Amino acid sequence: MAxxxxxxxxxxxxxxxxxxxxxxxQLKERYEHDDFELHxxxxxxxxVVHVIAHKQKAVIIDCAFMNQKAGTIRRFTKEQVRSLKxxxxxxxxxxxxxxxxxxxxxxxxxxxSIVLFGIEPxxxxxxxxxSAALLCNVDKYLGLIAAELHLKPKQSxxxxxxxxxxxxxx
Amino acid sequence: MxxxxxxxxxxxxxxxxxxxxxxxxxxxxxxVQWQVPEAPRFFEAMVRGRSFEDIQTIVSRxxxxxxxxxxxxxxxxxxxxxxxxISEQTDILRILMHYGEQLESHSLHVGYLVAPDLLGQKSxxxxxxxxxxxxxxxxxxxxxxxxxxxxxxGRMTHPVTIKPGGFSKLPKEKELRDLKNRLxxxxxxxxxxxxxxxxxxxxxxxxxxxxxxIALKQPELYTFYHGNIASTDTPxxxxxHQFESVANEYVTPHSTAKWTKWHRESYAVGALARFNIxxxxxLPEAKKTAGKFGLSKGTCNPYMNNVAQVVECVQVVEHSLExxxxxxxxxIVPEIPKVEPKAGEGVGCVEAPRGILFHRYAFNGxxxxxxxxxxxxxxxxxxxxxxxxxxxxxxxxxQGQDQIxxxxxxxxxxxxxxxxxxxxxxxxxxx
Numbered sequence: 351m352a353x354x355x356x357x358x359x360x361x362x363x364x365x366x367x368x369x370x371x372x373x374x375x376q377l378k379e380r381y382e383h384d385d386f387e388l389h390x391x392x393x394x395x396x397x398v399v400h401v402i403a404h405k406q407k408a409v410i411i412d413c414a415f416m417n418q419k420a421g422t423i424r425r426f427t428k429e430q431v432r433s434l435k436x437x438x439x440x441x442x443x444x445x446x447x448x449x450x451x452x453x454x455x456x457x458x459x460x461x462x463s464i465v466l467f468g469i470e471p472x473x474x475x476x477x478x479x480x481s482a483a484l485l486c487n488v489d490k491y492l493g494l495i496a497a498e499l500h501l502k503p504k505q506s507x508x509x510x511x512x513x514x515x516x517x518x519x520x
Numbered sequence: 521m522x523x524x525x526x527x528x529x530x531x532x533x534x535x536x537x538x539x540x541x542x543x544x545x546x547x548x549x550x551x552v553q554w555q556v557p558e559a560p561r562f563f564e565a566m567v568r569g570r571s572f573e574d575i576q577t578i579v580s581r582x583x584x585x586x587x588x589x590x591x592x593x594x595x596x597x598x599x600x601x602x603x604x605x606i607s608e609q610t611d612i613l614r615i616l617m618h619y620g621e622q623l624e625s626h627s628l629h630v631g632y633l634v635a636p637d638l639l640g641q642k643s644x645x646x647x648x649x650x651x652x653x654x655x656x657x658x659x660x661x662x663x664x665x666x667x668x669x670x671x672x673x674g675r676m677t678h679p680v681t682i683k684p685g686g687f688s689k690l691p692k693e694k695e696l697r698d699l700k701n702r703l704x705x706x707x708x709x710x711x712x713x714x715x716x717x718x719x720x721x722x723x724x725x726x727x728x729x730x731x732x733x734i735a736l737k738q739p740e741l742y743t744f745y746h747g748n749i750a751s752t753d754t755p756x757x758x759x760x761h762q763f764e765s766v767a768n769e770y771v772t773p774h775s776t777a778k779w780t781k782w783h784r785e786s787y788a789v790g791a792l793a794r795f796n797i798x799x800x801x802x803l804p805e806a807k808k809t810a811g812k813f814g815l816s817k818g819t820c821n822p823y824m825n826n827v828a829q830v831v832e833c834v835q836v837v838e839h840s841l842e843x844x845x846x847x848x849x850x851x852i853v854p855e856i857p858k859v860e861p862k863a864g865e866g867v868g869c870v871e872a873p874r875g876i877l878f879h880r881y882a883f884n885g886x887x888x889x890x891x892x893x894x895x896x897x898x899x900x901x902x903x904x905x906x907x908x909x910x911x912x913x914x915x916x917x918x919q920g921q922d923q924i925x926x927x928x929x930x931x932x933x934x935x936x937x938x939x940x941x942x943x944x945x946x947x948x949x950x951x
Contacts (some may be wrong), residue, residue: 361581362581363566363581390677393581393582393583393677394677395582395584396662397676397677399659400659400666400667400676403663404768405665412734414948416948416950426950431951434948436946436951448948449645453645456645457656477562477565477566
């Protein structure tokens with residue numbers, strides 16, 4: 351079982367909300383990743399608590415509202431940010447990644463290292479693909495994430511495969 | 521009597537809000553509203569023009585908690601439209617994964633939303649510190665349900681193996697035997713969870729409002745997956761293909777979400793609705809659990825939806841053990857689904873954890889979707905939440921603003937509305 355887990359969050363049907371899932375697919379496509387667990391968790395944020403349990407390291411990629419310029423990627427740990435989400439607990443359908451991490455800590459299952467890559471969206475409109483502001487930075491995003499994980503590029507990965515065009519839903 | 525001024529804004533992950541609003545002055549109620557936005561109907565537009573093969577994948581993204589349910593409702597509709605027959609093996613495997621999602625959603629709901637209320641905590645995070653054994657039990661159940669769905673669906677959420685006609689990948693018999701062992705083991709944990717809720721059940725408000733309940737009904741089975749539409753108001757059962765005549769969606773001034781009504785101004789769907797319609801068909805362990813709580817058909821306290829969820833957790837595990845025995849006695853047979861496009865229309869109806877869910881699609885001769893209609897349980901509950909609000913607020917008006925707010929929040933939580941599950945899990949500032 352891998353010690354490091356890479357998690358993508360977000361909804362690929364909502365424009366830049368799908369950046370996590372897209373980058374995860376590109377990582378699989380372009381880099382050797384046999385030593386890692388990779389999970390597209392979509393919008394099931396609460397289930398992150400199970401996927402990170404007892405791992406040494408978790409890397410989480412998500413579209414994030416950070417008050418930055420669209421397309422900006424920030425690497426941060428939970429100690430470096432404060433959540434602006436106000437949760438009233440009216441529904442399981444609201445959530446906050448930092449609370450989920452706090453639950454994992456309370457359970458004594460949390461990885462020693464959790465690294466978050468947040469990418470500021472230009473649009474989260476329904477039905478759109480990734481915006482130009484993000485698409486033109488994909489190589490940069492992948493480079494940063496691959497460096498974090500010490501991933502080696504695959505020999506034959508110098509192109510994007512057709513099946514992984516932004517806006518695909520799988 | 522003091523002035524009451526309550527505004528609870530449900531900050532969802534997308535632009536929508538589900539708000540509680542109460543205004544009262546000197547004992548006179550001026551305003552009581554459950555304000556909700558339209559649920560994400562854009563999925564209906566998004567599937568138009570797409571191949572029948574893509575529908576399941578797209579609608580599985582409607583919700584991170586009910587993704588299996590949406591996938592199954594859509595796949596049933598697609599198969600009917602294209603005249604596809606499925607094997608008994610496929611049917612059982614789909615019911616099994618559907619049960620996994622019921623267990624996941626109910627355990628999350630009871631554990632993450634309701635238990636903190638009953639144990640006096642703001643959320644599950646402080647609850648993990650104050651009541652670690654309770655939270656560990658909940659996590660164990662939730663974790664099993666996630667792995668259960670992953671085994672059959674290929675992913676914990678947003679399943680990828682469901683295809684029109686069958687599955688793209690089947691679980692191995694050994695994996696199903698392991699699942700059976702784990703489900704046998706989890707029954708003990710479900711009884712622990714039930715006992716925790718039972719010890720606190722007196723904290724659920726004693727509020728009753730005569731209500732119409734609607735759920736799927738099937739002879740001889742407490743059903744979540746097959747059957748037709750039943751109501752507590754009539755012995756007549758309606759074919760699922762006529763679901764629009766049951767839901768009767770309409771627009772109301774203070775909500776952008778459509779409301780629904782059948783025989784009355786509102787109706788309720790969900791665990792308590794299923795229990796009120798099918799409760800006499802529970803399997804022995806689930807029946808015993810319902811008996812512990814004194815839960816009986818005809819219960820019309822919406823807060824008891826939480827108790828019905830606990831009972832259903834036992835029911836789905838108990839029935840899954842029977843289904844796994846049936847599957848394993850015959851062995852898993854390799855199947856390769858093959859479906860040809862053709863024109864047609866179909867309806868798929870299943871019980872989501874939150875209540876009855878309808879999908880309807882029409883396809884042209886190339887198998888492209890030309891029309892879609894999705895009627896989700898949360899929309900069907902909105903009018904009922906409003907009617908509950910109108911009935912309970914006069915009864916609790918003397919309890920003070922904070923207690924009124926808490927009781928109304930708990931009422932909404934009892935329904936666990938799926939308002940929007942769509943966007944960013946992170947909204948942060950750097951410190």
